[in-house]
Amino acid sequence: MDVLHCLARFGFIAATLVTLAAAVMVVSLRNIFHCALALILVLLGVAATYISLKAEFFAVIQILLYVGAIMTLVIFAIMLTSKIADTTVPQTNRQSLVSFAILAMFDVFFIGSVIKTSWKVNAVTMAANVDAKVLGMAFMNEYVFPFEIISVVLIVALVGAIILGRSDQ
Amino acid sequence: MFGFGVLKGMSVTLWYFILSYIYPKKGITTVQYPEQKKEVQERFRNFPFLVYEGTPDNMRCVACDICAKECPPKCIYIIPEKDEQGRIQKKPATFDIDFAICMNCGICEEVCPFDAIFMDHDYELSEYDRLSDLMYQRDDLLKPLEHFAKIRPTDCAVIEEKRAAKGVKGRAQTPPPAAPSSAGPAQPPVT
Amino acid sequence: MEYSDPIFVVIKKGILHFLHGFLPEWTVVIISIMLSITAIAIFGPVTMMYLTWLERKVVGRMQNRWGPNRVGIFGLLQPIADGIKMLTKEDIVPQDADKVTHFLAPVMVVIPALLVFSVIPFGRGMTAVNLNVGLLFFLAISTLTTIAIFMGSWGSRNKFSLLGGMRAVAQMVSYEIPMVMSVVPVILATGTLSTVSIVEAQLGGKWFIFTPWGFFAAIVFFLCGVAEVNRTPFDLPEGESEIIAGFHTEYSGMKFALFYMAEFMSAFAISGLTVTLFLGGWGGPVLPSWAWFLLKTYALIFIMIWFRGTLPRFRVDQLMGFAWKLLLPFTLLNIFVAALWQILPSPKNLLVSGIAEAVILVIVFFASRKDSPTKRTYIFAD
């Protein structure tokens, strides 16, 4: 079974690399529609990461909500707004070099500190099975108040979005 | 109302689906074309043909060029025959119809004063080359009078009766369904 | 009820047992996965090919025609002839098209259609992957089709394609919601998201379609499924009489065939999932389990084709109104009815939930009618 573990690990690393490459494409491509497609790839890669963390339910929710709903919304908004395929318009402002340098420095320090830290791995949670039932119990018992709040927030946001997006009669 | 219209429509299609299995004669109305063919009606018209009586030499066409002039898409091309002295004979040497251009209007048949050109029933004329194969020459177009009598008996009887009444000599003397051996003399009609 | 393993499972087990004799364990695991994948990868396209044949046959019969009957006996080789024609056709890419997107879209549209087959229980023990979130997986993966269709429509650089793509996205997003909502009662009744467990909960004739909530939820789910795969009467994205061919206007040859394949495989998958959720899956007497599954699924596919042979296309406002004003409130209230069914004791719950269902149906129906657009008055047509 060792080989299978190696394969799984290789698959995870490949998914990670693809996700990072797609993320770079999201921030660097000129055609905003291509950016949206790359973002879909990023979201699918993140879903793969969730699967490697044994959070299948969450991975599926990620695909259902992000790819199915939010990205559709984003693509609709892109379609409704502008000339998307016009590559002559510069898509970045003048801060690009500065921010790239700062963020690269941040990444170097961040990776260094993460590697140096020793993490205390909790063996109980490693083996625990978090399926839809456990999550549902958590939502309905311990976290029921934030759950209700968040649904109110969602409704408020949707009503606000409708009012904002409505064309003036 | 209440979606019952949908159910009604769906029951109709389901009924025809079942009918096509239990009683195909009524349930299926299509004709399996190359094997079965629908009878064409008598006044059906497709591309024209030239009539001869008896032998192919004995054609009714006198190369008067009226049909070529009247033809709306100008698909008929006629050169009259000439004898040794270069005098024009009352017979076409070349009679070409480009079936790629012909639009089956039947005007040539209408205007022909000699009842020499009629519309045919043959509709299976597809060819591989539209320039050469669909250009029908005089000899391709010639068909006996009996063919005309066979495909359009009513028209043929009326026309031949009229010709006989007008006293057109020669070619009209034989009744159409008769045998080709009793064809009239080979003299060209004087008109 | 006693079920023995279906023949396909026995064959697979035999192969694995044979290989286990001389191969290391990890290769056997990989080969086991590969066998399932291969089975699906063969089953999907073959299903698609014969669904095209079936559709043409059935619609032909409904329209007083024979349907294909030239190639082979009963026209059974017609799909192969079509395939050869598709493969040898010229592949046309518009000059201004977004080449990458245009190329990727047909590929992307087939992937989810094949992926969803992995969680459908074709028979006892014949599920490729028994995910414990199988149902959600199905719903999530089938939303990827939207993106692929939009990629194709945008990449074609054609206004009709774009219109078709926009219509497709709007329609799919709208029908996604009542679809998920109509599934919720089933999850409520079974307490699981795994398709295999849902089928096992319905064994012994306790099909959910025989309950008041299940009957209507099945209808809603099936209708939404038909809308999801863009078939008549919901085929606005490819409405031939309005926008040429919609999102696949600019596709020819094999790329077009891939779009077609995705549509038919999704149609099969949706029928299969309806069977799984409401019609007892592979459960049934006498016949082997996979035969029952295929029988029920093809019955639903026949209904889809029957729709196509009968119904005209929706208007856009009718389409959206149907989803948002009729189906969505009805499915939301249907969840309450299913909860009533769950908490009440057995003989009483049929009566109570049946009455509740009828009341809800009437209320929702009339409420949605009142808001429906007034009849058009034609100013110049009179």
Add this chain to the structure above:
Amino acid sequence: MSGIPVSYYVIFSGLLFSIGLYGVLVRRHVVGILMSIEIIINAANINLVAFSRYVAAKPEMGQVFAAFVIVLAASAAAVGLAIVLSVYRNRRTIYTDEINLLKW
């Protein structure tokens, strides 16, 4: 999965976060900025789920929070895109440096 140490996930999410932050900083297109924000939110979510799996007291805690984050991201996207649409309708542009009405 037991073979993958938690630092992999943390580094991955850190890189994803910095890429998203770069996008927020340099993008001119408003929808591009929104998409970069989505990347940042996803990076945070990976961290939540990974830590809840590896080091948290309860395994479902991080996933619950990640679900809340997804809902918030959805509302943010809805409101943000509605704002983008109304801004585009009024100003005919969606480039951030051209929307300078409130700038002095």
